[in-house]
Every structure is written in C-alpha cells, then in structure tokens.
Amino acid sequence: MFSVSSKCIGGPDFKPLWVAPRRYSYHDIMVVVGGRKNSEQTSREALVFDEKSEKWEFLTKLPFVCTKHPIVLYVIGGLTTETKYSQASTSVYTLSLKTNQWRTVEPMLEPRFAHQSVSYLHFIFVLGGLGPDSRLTGSVERYNSMFNQWEAMTPMPEAVLYPAVAATNQRIYVFLEDRMPCRTPSESYRWETMRFIHCVYHIARNMWSKMENRTVKNVSAPAAIVDDKIYIIGGYIRRMIAYDTKANKFIKCANLKERRMHHSATVLNNKIYVAGGRHINGHDVIEDLDNFDCYDPKTDTWTSKGTLPYKLFDHGSLTLTHVSQTWAKS
Template sequence: MDTGALGLGGPSPCRREGLHSGSLLGFLPPLCRMDEESPDGLLFKDPDFSSDLLRQLDGFRQNGILTDVSICAGAQEVLCHRNVLASSSPYFRAMFCSHFRESSEAKVQLKGIDWPTLEQIIAYVYTGQVHIAAENVLPLMEAASMLQYPKLFEACSSYLQSQLAPGNCLGMIRLSEILSCETLKKRAREVALTSFPEVAKSADLKELCALELRDYLGDDGLCGEEEKVFEALMVWIKHDLQNRKRYIQELFAQVRLQYVHPAFFHHFIANDDLLQSSPACQTILETAKTQMFSLHGTSAAGCRALGHVPPRNSYQDFLILLGGRKDNQQTTRDVLLYDSQTRQWHSLAKLPTRLYKPSAVALHRSVYVLGGMAVSAGKSVVSHNVYVFSLKLNQWRLAEPMLVGRYSHRSTAHRNFIFCIGGIGDGQELLGSMERYDSLCNAWESMASMPVAVLHPAVAVKDQRLYLFGGEDIMQNPVRLIQVYHISRNTWFKMETRMIKNVCAPAVVLGERIVIVGGYTRRILAYDPQSNKFAKCADMKDRRMHHGATVMGNKLYVTGGRRLTSDCNIEDSASFDCYDPETDTWTSQGQLPHTLFDHACLTLQCLPHTASRSLLS
C-alpha cells in the first residue's frame, strides 16, 4: 500500500503544492483546530460534541430508538434510556446500577410525581433546559429534590427568591424548611427582617410560634423602629390571647425600650393593661420609666438599669448640616445630609426661614432648631421659635416656642429634655439664663442661670452633668472657666483652669471623654469628668472656629468653619475631616459641597430606607 497516498508517509499534497502544514491551519474552521500541544501531538476539543450528542439522544428517545425503559407517572409513560438516566442523577444510578428490581423492569413507576412534572424532568435530562414558572415551580422543586438534580433544585430556589415579597416571605420560610432549601430560607429571612413593618401586617406573622417570633424580635438585623416591634408583638399576642399571654414577659423583653420614642412609651406602653397584668413586665416598665424620664437616671435609689443593648444593626448614622453662612454670603436655609455609605451629599427640605446663629440638637430621631435671628424683608428679629424636622417625613413643623428669644446661644439634649443656654437677647444684652424643654409635655420652664454669662462656649452633657467650657465675655475676652450644671439638682458650680481658651468651638462626647474641638486654635483637648483632667489629642491642620463637629461610629467629624491662615487672614472653609481616637490621627473626607460656617452639624440615627424616602420626596 502506498502510505504516502494516505498521508501517513512520503511527500504530502501540501508539500507538493509548495505549502507546509502550518500554513494549512489558517484554512481550517475555528472549531476544528487543535487546542493543546503535547510532545506527541495535539489534543483536539470539540465544544459542541456533548450538546450534539445529547440532542441526538433526545431524538432517539422521542422516536423510540434504542430505548430500554418506560418511566411512568400514573397511567402515563415516557420512553427513556437507562444509561442516560443513570448518568444524570444518583437516584437513577442507584435504581438501575444496583440489584433493585427496577434495574430489570421494562416499566418503572415513580410515585409522588405528576405527569406534567415528569415530562419536564425527562426533557431536562435530555436537553439541560426547563421552563420554570409560578404554576410549576413547586412540583419541579419537589421532584428535583427527590430525584437528586441539585442544579435544577437551586434554579427553582432562585426563581422563588426572585418572587419574594414582605407578604409571602414567612410562607416561603415554611416551604424552605419542608424542602430543606437553605438558600431560599436565608434569603426569605433577609426579606422578613429588612421589611419587618410590612411583614408585621401579614396574616402569616400571626401564625408564628412564640419561639419563632422571639427569634425575629431579638434579631439585631431587624429593620424597623422599636415602636413597630412592640406593635407586632401585641398583635401576635392578641390574635390568641388565651393561649399566648403566658409568653408576654419573654417576648416583651425583646423590645429595646431604650430606643422607643418617650411619647410613644408614655401613651401606648407604660399603662398597657396586658403589660400591667404581668409582674415581670411591670418591673421592666418601671425601670424603663426611670431611665427615660427621671433626671436622676439609674442612680436613683432602688433603680436597676436595663441591660445595655445596642440599637439594631439596621440603623445607620447620617450627618446633617443645617443653615449657616454659605460661600460667605447671606445665611442659608439649606439642609444637607451626608451618607457615609455612599460618601454623597443630598439636599433635604429647607429651613422654614433664614436664621442667623440659631442652635440645633438631635433628639428622638428628629432635629430641633431653636431661636436665632430671623431675617425677613430686610428686618431682623430675635426669634423664640422652635422648628422640628422629621427625616422620615422630610418636613418641618413648629413646636412650643422658647420662653426667651435668643441667638448665638448653645443648646444640648439629655434624655427627653433640651437645655437652651445663654446667647444674646432681644435688646442685644448678654444672657446668662437657661431654659429647659420637655419633649414629652411640649413645654418650657426656666432653670438656674449660669454663674458667669459667656458667649460661644463649648457645651456637652456627660454623667448627669452639663459642661460649659470657655467662651468669651461681653468684651470678647476669652473666659478660662469650666461651668458645670448638675441636672437633677438644678445647681451650678464653676472651676477655673488654664487649659481652657476656646471661643466658637464645638464639644462632643467621644467614649468616656468630652472633646473640645479647636476654637481659634488647632488644639484638640479631651476632658475626663471622672478625673477632672485634660489630655491633648492630635492637632487639626488649621486654626479653626465657627465650625461644626459631631460623632459617628466612635469617630469625630469636623465640618467647614473659618480658618486663620499663616499670615493671620481669615478664610472660609469647605473642609471635611475625621479624627480617629484609636489611632489619634486625622484624615480628610473630601470637601463639603461649598464653604460653610456658623452652621449646625448633627448626627441623626435612622433606618436607611427612611433617609431614602426623604431624598425622593
């Protein structure tokens, strides 16, 4: 035989035409090329071979060619190949490759699977495809579980996950437990926790057992106000009061009363008949009342503090900037929100009026803006108005006005009270007076005046005491004093110190210390009330005043203000810096949207979807 003619030896046709084998590769179709080189040749891979083979086998099945078994569902049957079924799942492999009677039977009956589902399963085995929809997903999933097709099972799970909603997620959890589907269960639980207020309205919540409800109410990831948690609990108990009231103590303990709005607690929880009928719940209520409303706090005789429970993980801190002087122009009405997750600034509903040097505090997930000089139609009036901003509604409303109109004053919050201190009055006089607002009663009352009237001190509350650091007198001279107000006794005392020389500086509580941030200086001082000692922290980059400061996540954030340059000029600032007490270092967070000073800088804790609704409204 002429081996050359077969291309196994001798000169090839390519060589005779003056071509070499390498040049021939350029004419081969891409799917016929060799994929991997080896010392003894090339490994050929056909990516379509397996799918073509499966397509041919499916054609054989549909035409009854070489089929050797009928799979039956009731009276219906479908012809198949044992080797194809055995290679597709461990279930059929055990059936046909072991000594079970089905291995030799011509017909095999599958119980628990209806005919339409069996048809779809067999089609999936031969084609790798199946259409999943609402009407077939459950029988398909059950069949995939029984016949051991894990990828089909997870595909059904993915479809169900795509259909999850607050109204069906608890039912999906039940289903996932029946089918032992952990991926569906995990995702359904996430929906139940993140949409809890909506889930609480569903009929499925009332059907939970006590252990299941406790598991939800106690979860740190539950995304809902504590008021909603309490309401869900009471709806569940009253659905079957006779059998469920014995669980009230155990479930009520899951409500984090420290984070319930005092007005809601006072009106809807404190005097609830069902809670009052339980001695254990009565004890919890009395402790909560003392902590929320008593000026003595947990130091009162016989008071046992509620266990320290952090707010749920679903809450997020947002930084809020209000008013101030923008771009060195007139006082602005702008309200800005900073989302630390996205590092973006957003605009909220504007202040109702332009206010020069008001004060502002955050209390009960709302912002209170107090006093200031109202500027309208060229007239300036010292205001005693109080405006309250709800982030949830993105709206402002008026609260009870202060007893005395004032601006350039300081305010701080403690429990359900706001303390408004000093400032300049309607006759441009320096005020030493202080008044207190009770947010529960919506009422103001006069308190003891400070020992020395000062402007622009740094103010903070720690351990039942209100601290005023420094400030300036009527002649604009720095005052080297710490003035301390004992809240429950309504008394003041003062201490002289050479460490204090701050004017127009904010103060914040950072851990166990009060931090005084600048004030015509770059110096940062941390004051320990227990030891009455100061410690120096890392300096700011610039000498700053009229800036804002707040705490988020145990870090200090400083915004805007004015800075003194090296040649003693004053410049407006748009800086945005962060101080980490763990490392005693400063880092820049970028820039504010514009230069800003004499503004309020606050932290407001709320649910992220609450902030999102405000940004869209």
C-alpha cells in the same frame, strides 16, 4: 414574631400562609443645617451625610432664613434675617426624616442667638447667647420633648456666647475662654478683658458649680463626647483637647490642620466629624471653609473626608439614627 393565617378551600386541605416579619435596619447619619453659605448668603439648606456612601444629599430647606442657631434634633432660635432688621428669634422647628418636612413646636421663653444647646434624655437645654437688644445673657431654659413645654432653669454663673457645651452623666459641662463685651457710648460692643468660664450644671439638682481647672483656651469651639471624654475642638486655634470626666483631667490631642472657628462637630460611629467654619490664614486673613474632616480617638489622627457642597460657617450639625423598614423574604 410572626403570625400564621390559614384558610380552608373546598375541603380539609389547609394551606398556611406565612406572613414575613417586619425587619428594621438602623444606621447613623449626619445632618448639617443652616448657617452662612459662600461668605455672605444666609443658607436655608439642610444636608445629610451618609458615612457608608460618603456622599452628601439635600434635605428639604428650612422654612425660614436663620443663622447662629444650634441644633439638637431641633433648630432653636437664632438670628432671623427675613426682615429689614435682623432680630433674635424664639422659634423652634423640628425635622421629620420620615416625611422630610419641618414643623414648629412650642417656642422658647426668650428670644436668643449665638447661644448653645445640648440634649440629655428627652430634654433640650438652651444656654446663654445674645437676647433682645443683643444683650449678653446667662439664662438657661429646658425643653421637654415629651410634653412640648419649656421651663426656666437656674441661670449660669456667667453670661456667655458660643460656649463649648456637652452633657453626660447627669451633668452639663461648659468650657469657654471669652472676651468680656463692654458697651461704648454709641451702644456698640468693644472687647476688653479675657475671662475663663468653666462650669458644670448638675441636672438633677438644677445647680451650677465652677470648675477649678483653667486649661481650656478655645474660643467659639464646639464640643463632642466619645467614651466619657469631652473633646473641645479648635476655636481660633488649632489645638484640640479632651476632658476626661471620670479622671477629672485634660488630655492633649492631635491638632487640627488649621486654625478653625465657627465650625460644627458631631459624633458618628465613635468618630468626630468637623464641618466647615472659618480659619485664619498665614496672612491673618479670615477665610470661609468647606473642609470636612474626621478625627479617630482610637488612633488620635485626623483624615480628610472631602468637602461640603459649599463653604459654610455658623451652622449646626448633629447625628440622627435613620430607621428603615423592610419585609423579610418568605
């Protein structure tokens, strides 16, 4: 659309002034937030990666010190470390790329960390994790970004932490091989039996059902969706598999370059980008990573995209569409 403005100056000689239309350019960028930086330090950093330039830039820092939090356009809950004793948080922050500023929105109904979150339409679902007194929870709550409101949903069949979660076709899929936490007399956790948790949440019916297939054996692994396939990436192992939601079957994919956990993954232009995390080296020693790798589902291959500005784990990542406005030349 355009508009025409005319003005009469000293007679009937009209000179139209053509106003150029606004033009918008769109491109996807990857944002990495928080986590634990360089082995010990809890990070307030927020990074942005532009695929075109293949460069990292720093955004404004988080307004708080927090780790073990997922992000889906928002930073949700997590473990705050600003006080002497770490504690689960209900806080929710959102970042405006236009102003490069963080602001608070309505807090969660329950404090939690080591949970997972996933967005679907204008909703954000928060699942599981550790709540008050570090107790494992299977509670689920949903945030309506249009009305800035939280509501409790049907709890999960099992209490979980760090599950691989993805949403598509009115369903949320949860995949996890987890160790059952049991309390000792000293009230500390010890890890006993293994359990397999694969379930589906039907969003419209607010109902959970269990999946029969128990192929997935990934622990603390993120999930990403490309073309109706849910990719479950690493998790103390090198293996990556994809669950085809239409065919209801698992597909073996190319392995990661190393055993990896507590990393993040997001989809950028139909490719999966995996950032940071921790891995177990050949001497069974856990090391932090600054690796930044890319998986192409079309070729089933991994390529290195360099490194993060620092080693990082327990962070979150997501893809945002950046909109910039320009004016067309007349």
